[in-house]
Amino acid sequence: MSAKRKIEVALAGNPNSGKTSIFNALTRAKQSVGNWPGVTVERKEGRFVFEGHETKVVDLPGTYALDAYTLDERVARDYLTCEKPDAVVAVVDASNLERNLYLVAQLLELGAPVIIALNMMDVARSRGLEIDIDRLEKVLGVKVVPTVASKGVGIERLQQVVHDIHRDAPPPGLPISYGDDIEGGLAQLTEAVRAAWPDRTEGARWWALKLLEGDSDALALLAGDGAENALREVLDKVRTGLEKHIGADVETAVVERRYGFLNGVVRECTRRLPGVAGRLATSENIDWVVTSRWFGIPVFLLLMWGTFQLVFTAGAPLADIVDTFFGWLGGATGSVLSAARAPDWLVSLLTEGLIGGVGSVLVFVPNIVILFLVISLLEESGYMARAAFVMDRFMHLLGLHGKSFIPMIIGFGCNVPAIMATRTLESRKDRMLTVLVNPLMSCSARLPVYILFTGVFFTRQRGLVVFTLYLLGIVLAVLVARLFKRVFFKQEVAPLIMELPPYHLPTFRSVLTHMWERAWLFVRKAGTVIALASVLIWLLASLPWGVEYASESSIIGRLGGLVAPILKPAGFGYWWAAVSLAAGVVAKELVVATLGAIHGGVAGGLNQVLSRSFTPLSAYGFMVMSLVYIPCVASVAAIWRETNWRWTALAVGHTIVLGWLLAVLIYQVGGLLT
Amino acid sequence: MREPMTLDNLAVGRRGIVRGLQGQSGIRRRLLSMGFVPGTEVETIRVAPMGDPIAFEVKGYNLSLRREEAAFIEVETIEEFALTEAPVGKALVVSHVHGGWGLRRRLRRAMIEPGVRLVKTRDNWVGPVAISVADQMHQLGRGMASRVFVQADNGQS
Numbered sequence: 001m002s003a004k005r006k007i008e009v010a011l012a013g014n015p016n017s018g019k020t021s022i023f024n025a026l027t028r029a030k031q032s033v034g035n036w037p038g039v040t041v042e043r044k045e046g047r048f049v050f051e052g053h054e055t056k057v058v059d060l061p062g063t064y065a066l067d068a069y070t071l072d073e074r075v076a077r078d079y080l081t082c083e084k085p086d087a088v089v090a091v092v093d094a095s096n097l098e099r100n101l102y103l104v105a106q107l108l109e110l111g112a113p114v115i116i117a118l119n120m121m122d123v124a125r126s127r128g129l130e131i132d133i134d135r136l137e138k139v140l141g142v143k144v145v146p147t148v149a150s151k152g153v154g155i156e157r158l159q160q161v162v163h164d165i166h167r168d169a170p171p172p173g174l175p176i177s178y179g180d181d182i183e184g185g186l187a188q189l190t191e192a193v194r195a196a197w198p199d200r201t202e203g204a205r206w207w208a209l210k211l212l213e214g215d216s217d218a219l220a221l222l223a224g225d226g227a228e229n230a231l232r233e234v235l236d237k238v239r240t241g242l243e244k245h246i247g248a249d250v251e252t253a254v255v256e257r258r259y260g261f262l263n264g265v266v267r268e269c270t271r272r273l274p275g276v277a278g279r280l281a282t283s284e285n286i287d288w289v290v291t292s293r294w295f296g297i298p299v300f301l302l303l304m305w306g307t308f309q310l311v312f313t314a315g316a317p318l319a320d321i322v323d324t325f326f327g328w329l330g331g332a333t334g335s336v337l338s339a340a341r342a343p344d345w346l347v348s349l350l351t352e353g354l355i356g357g358v359g360s361v362l363v364f365v366p367n368i369v370i371l372f373l374v375i376s377l378l379e380e381s382g383y384m385a386r387a388a389f390v391m392d393r394f395m396h397l398l399g400l401h402g403k404s405f406i407p408m409i410i411g412f413g414c415n416v417p418a419i420m421a422t423r424t425l426e427s428r429k430d431r432m433l434t435v436l437v438n439p440l441m442s443c444s445a446r447l448p449v450y451i452l453f454t455g456v457f458f459t460r461q462r463g464l465v466v467f468t469l470y471l472l473g474i475v476l477a478v479l480v481a482r483l484f485k486r487v488f489f490k491q492e493v494a495p496l497i498m499e500l501p502p503y504h505l506p507t508f509r510s511v512l513t514h515m516w517e518r519a520w521l522f523v524r525k526a527g528t529v530i531a532l533a534s535v536l537i538w539l540l541a542s543l544p545w546g547v548e549y550a551s552e553s554s555i556i557g558r559l560g561g562l563v564a565p566i567l568k569p570a571g572f573g574y575w576w577a578a579v580s581l582a583a584g585v586v587a588k589e590l591v592v593a594t595l596g597a598i599h600g601g602v603a604g605g606l607n608q609v610l611s612r613s614f615t616p617l618s619a620y621g622f623m624v625m626s627l628v629y630i631p632c633v634a635s636v637a638a639i640w641r642e643t644n645w646r647w648t649a650l651a652v653g654h655t656i657v658l659g660w661l662l663a664v665l666i667y668q669v670g671g672l673l674t
Numbered sequence: 675m676r677e678p679m680t681l682d683n684l685a686v687g688r689r690g691i692v693r694g695l696q697g698q699s700g701i702r703r704r705l706l707s708m709g710f711v712p713g714t715e716v717e718t719i720r721v722a723p724m725g726d727p728i729a730f731e732v733k734g735y736n737l738s739l740r741r742e743e744a745a746f747i748e749v750e751t752i753e754e755f756a757l758t759e760a761p762v763g764k765a766l767v768v769s770h771v772h773g774g775w776g777l778r779r780r781l782r783r784a785m786i787e788p789g790v791r792l793v794k795t796r797d798n799w800v801g802p803v804a805i806s807v808a809d810q811m812h813q814l815g816r817g818m819a820s821r822v823f824v825q826a827d828n829g830q831s
Contacts (some may be wrong), residue, residue: 065707069700096735099709214699248712252695255706256713285776287720287736296723389738393724396740402727495701495743496727497708500736 007055008083009162012076012107013091014100015062016382016501018119021149022091023059024513026159033517042423050159058085064099066106068217071428077217080112087165088112089158094124094131094146095502097270101262105176108140111203115161116144117154123504128273136269150507176261178254181245185238186212192234196227211235212242214251283502287386296390303383304409311371311413318366326359345542353538358531362523369519371410371417376514378406380506385498392496398478399485401430401494408434408477411441412470415631419638420518427494433484435642436651437477439631442470445588449626452592456610457619465620469627476628476658533633537586551598556582570625570663571618581625587632617670621663628659679751681716682728682744687756687772687821689717690749697746709733710747717772753826757803757819762794765827773821781822784812791827 011026013019023031027046044059060079061072068074080088088107092100107114116136124131137144143161147154177183189208197207210218212235222228222235242250289295330351337347378384388402395402403425411418418438425431450469454462540556547554552561552575560578567573576598584591599606614622630652631639640648684690692714695702709732710716719729719736727738754769768790771778781787785807795811796804802813814822 064704067703067707069703096733098733099735102707102709213703216699248694251699251703252706252712255703256711259709259711259714288773291720291722291729293721293723385738389722389727389729390724392738392740393722393726396726495704496738496740497701497704497743498727498738499708500729500738 007053007086007162007165009055009057009087009089009165010079010085011057011059011089011091012080012103013060013062013117014064014093014096014103016499017062017091017093017096017100018149019059019062019091021507021510022089022117022119022147022155022158023057024510025149025152025155027057048159050163053163055159055162057089063103065103066110067213068215070426072426074217077110080107080110086113087115087162089115089117089162091117091119091149094118094121095127095129097124097129097131098259098262098266101265102259104140105258105262108142109176109209110206113165114142115158115165116140116142117149117158118144118146119149121146121153122148122151123502130271130273132269132271136265139265139268150510176258178257181242182212182250182253182257185242185250189234189238192231196231197221209254212239212250213254283382286503287500290383291386291389300387300390303378303387304406307371307374307378308409308413310374311367311410311417315367315370319363322363322366323359326355326362330355330359345545348542349535349538353535354531356534358534365519365523367414368417368420369515371421372515372518373511375406375421376511377506380504380510380514382501382503385500388496388498389500396496399482400433401425401427402496402498404430404434407438408441411438411443413444415439415441415443415635416638419635419642422642429485429489429494432643432647433481433489435639436484436647436654437481439635439639439651439655440473440477440480440628442473442627443588445632446627448589448592449584450623452595452606453610453614453619453623456607457614457616469623472624473627480654480658534586537583541583552576566660567663569668570621570660571667572614572622572663574613577613577622581629584626585630585633587634588626591626617674618663618667620670621666624666625659625663628662629656630659631655678748680745681718681730681739681747681749682741684716684718684749684751686718686720687823689715689752689754689770689823691715691752692747693750694748695746696748697743701743702746705739705743705747708737709735715752716747716749717770754823757794757805757814757822757824758797758816760794760824762797765791765793766824767791767827769823769825771822777818777821781818784814785810786812786814786822792824 011019011023013022023044023046027048031044031046033042033044042061046057046059048055048057058079060076063070063073063076066073066077066080068077079085090104090107092104104114104116118131118133118136121131131146133144133146145154145158145161147158149155178186186205186208189211190204193204193207193211197204207218211222211231222232239250242253246253290299333355334347334351337350375384378387384403384406387406390402391405392402395404398404404422407418407421410421415438418441419435422431422434422438425434446469447466450466454465458465537556540559541554543555544553547557551557556579557575560575560582563578563582564573564575567578576595579598580591580594583594595610596606599609610619630636636648636652639651678693679690681690681692692710692712694712695705695710697705714732717731719731721728722738727740728744729736729738730744752769757766760766768786768788770788771781771786773781778787786792786805790807792805792807794803794805800816802815803819805812805814
C-alpha cells in the first residue's frame with residue numbers, strides 16, 4: 001500500500017439530509033462544478049488535505065434509493081458500480097433515521113465501503129431522540145461519525161475516518177436476512193448469476209437481488225443470449241415460486257423486509273427521551289399557516305412579490321452602478337486609445353463591441369446575485385417544497401411541476417436568472433419544458449419596445465395593449481409547453497412524490513456559497529459566449545470598411561435588406577426593422593436603441609418614421625414579434641448552459657417561427673377584419 | 675379494522691395502515707422506497723389549497739403526493755373516530771390529536787393527550803361536548819373536539 005495514493009470518496013445521501021453542508025464543510029473552498037457526462041445533472045467535486053494526504057470528494061446527486069428509476073439515481077449508481085470509489089460517505093439525517101438508512105442499506109448491499117456521517121445530531125436531540133452510536137456501528141458493520149455540518153461539528157473526525165479507510169479491512173456487506181423463503185430463492189439465483197456472469201464485480205448476490213426486485217437495468221442485462229437463457233429460466237421459476245408462497249409480488253416483499261430490518265435497527269439503536277415532543281412543533285406550526293387552505297396561496301404570492309421587488313427594485317441601483325461603470329470604462333478606453341493614436345476601428349471594436357456588449361450582460365449580475373440569495377434562502381429554509389405543494393395543482397394543469405412556478409414568475413423580470421433557477425426542478429422533463437417556455441414570459445427588457453410603439457399607435461389604451469402582450473406570452477407558454485410535452489416527453493411520468501422537510505434556519509455560509517456559485521457560473525459561461533456574440537454583431541455592423549455603423553450599406557444592413565421581404569407579410573418589410581430585430585438578439589432593449597440610432601433618435605424623426613411605416617396592426621405584430629422571436633444572447637447562453645445544443649437550437653428555432661407566424665397572422669387576419 | 679380503501683380517500687386527520695400498492699412498477703417502487711411498505715402507519719396531514727396534492731406523515735416525516743399517486747396505495751383505516759362522533763357514556767381512549775402545537779398544548783392543559791382515558795358525558799349535537807377525564811369534567815368546543823380522535827377502550831394499554 002502506497003501511502004501517497006490519492007483517495008477518492010463519494011458523498012451519497014437523501015435530499016435534505018445536509019449532504020451539501022457536509023460537502024462544503026469537508027472541502028471548504030476547493031470545489032469545482034460541472035455536469036455528469038451526457039446528462040444535465042450537476043457534478044460537484046472538491047478536495048481536502050488531511051495530514052498531508054489529498055482526498056478527492058465527489059458529490060453524488062441526492063437520492064432516496066439506488067433503483068435507477070430517476071436520472072439522479074442512475075447517475076449515482078453508475079458512478080458507484082463503474083468507478084468504485086475508495087469510500088462512500090453516506091450522509092444520514094439522524095432525525096429521520098429509518099428512511100435515510102434505506103439508502104445506506106442499498107449502498108451496503110452493493111458492497112460499497114460505507115462510512116456513515118450521522119448528520120443533524122442537534123435536531124435529533126431536540127426531538128428527544130437518543131442514538132446509540134456504538135450499537136449502530138456494530139449492527140451495520142460500518143463506522144458512524146456523528147456530525148452537525150452546519151456548525152462544523154464532527155467534520156475533522158470524518159476526515160480522519162475517510163483518511164484511514166484504506167487501512168481498514170473492507171466492510172463485510174450488510175447481512176440483511178430476507179426470511180427463509182426469499183433467502184432460498186436468492187441463493188438459487190445467486191448461484192445462477194455466478195454461473196452466467198462470472199466477471200461481474202458487483203457481487204452475485206446484489207445482482208440476484210436486483211433481478212428479483214425487477215430492477216429495470218438488471219432485467220435489461222438479461223436480454224442477452226447465451227448464458228442469460230439459463231438465468232432467465234431460474235429467475236422465472238424462483239419468482240413464480242415465491243409469489244405463490246408469499247401471496248404478493250416479490251418486489252414489494254423485498255422492500256417490505258428491507259424496511260422491516262431497518263425498523264428493527266432503529267428500534268435497537270435509539271431511545272426516545274420522555275417529556276420531549278416527538279414532532280417538530282415549530283415546523284408544524286409554520287405549516288399550519290403557510291400551507292393552509294386560506295393562507296397558502298396569499299403567503300406564496302406575497303413571498304413571490306417580495307422576491308420580485310427585491311430582485312428588480314433593490315437590484316436596479318446596483319445595476320445602474322454597473323452600467324455607469326461600463327459606460328465610463330468605454331469612454332475612458334476610447335479616449336486613452338484615441339490619445340495613443342489607435343485606429344478608429346479598434347477603438348470602436350473595444351468600446352462599442354466588446355465593452356458595450358459584455359457590459360450589457362454584466363448589468364444583470366446584481367439582479368442575479370440577489371435572486372440567488374433569495375432562492376437559496378427559500379430552498380434551504382424548506383419553503384420551496386411548500387411553494388410547490390401549494391401551486392402544484394395549477395401548474396399541473398399547464399403540464400408543469402409545482403416548482404416551475406418560481407422560474408416563470410422570475411421570467412417576467414429577466415429570463416436569464418429564471419432559466420438558471422430551473423435547477424431546483426428534479427425531473428428532466430419539467431426542467432426542459434420550463435427552460436424552453438421561459439423566454440415567452442415577457443421580461444423587462446421588452447418593455448422599452450412596448451413603450452415606444454404603444455406611445456405612437458395606442459395612446460388611449462396603452463396599459464391594456466401592454467397587458468394583452470404579457471397575457472399572450474403566458475398563453476403561448478402554456479400551449480408550447482403542452483405541445484412539447486406531447487412531442488418529446490410522451491413516455492415520461494413525473495409523479496409528485498416530494499418530501500416536505502422540516503423548516504430550518506439556513507446558515508449564512510451555505511447561502512452565500514450557493515449564491516456565489518451561481519453568480520460566478522453566469523459571469524464565466526454567459527460572459528464568454530456574449531463577448532463573442534457582441535464582437536460578431538459589431539463586425540457585421542461595421543464591415544465593409546468605412547461604412548457608417550449599422551447603416552443600410554453595412555453587412556448587417558444588407559442582411560436586413562435580404563430578410564425584409566420575409567417580414568413583408570407581417571407589414572414591416574423594411575431593412576431597418578430587420579436590423580433592429582437582429583440587434584435585439586443581443587439584448588432586447590437594443591431593438592429600440594437601434595431604431596433610434598438609424599432614424600435619428602426618439603427626439604428626431606423616429607416617431608414620424610414609425611407612424612408613416614407602420615399601421616396599428618403591424619405595430620402590434622412587431623411588438624408580438626419582439627416578445628416571441630429568438631431569446632436574447634444571454635438567455636440563449638443560459639439555455640445552452642442548462643441543456644445542450646439541441647434544446648438550444650429548438651428554443652431559437654421554434655421562437656423565430658412562432659414569432660413570425662403570429663406577426664403575419666395578426667397583420668393578415670386583422671387586415672381582413674378591418 | 676374496516677374494509678380497504680385507497681390513500682387519496684383517507685380524510686384529513688385520519689390514520690391508516692398500508693396494505694398494498696398498485697400501479698406501474700416505476701412509481702410503485704418509488705412509493706415503496708419512500709416508506710409506503712405494507713404494515714406502515716400513514717396519517718393524512720392536510721390537503722393543498724386547490725385540493726391537490728395531499729400531505730401525509732409516514733415513518734416520522736412528511737411528504738406530499740398527488741391524488742393520482744395516492745390512489746395507488748391501499749390502506750386500512752384505523753378504527754377511531756372524532757370525539758364529536760363518539761358515543762356518549764362509553765369508555766374511550768384518546769388515540770391521537772390532529773392539530774398544531776397550540777391546539778395540542780391547550781388540550782394537554784385539559785389533560786387530553788394520546789393514551790388518556792375519558793368518557794363523553796354529554797353531546798347535544800350543537801355547542802360544546804362535555805367529557806370527564808380522571809373524574810374531572812371538561813367542556814370542549816366542537817371545533818376542538820373534532821380534532822381529538824378516540825378509540826373504544828377495551829381495558830388494555
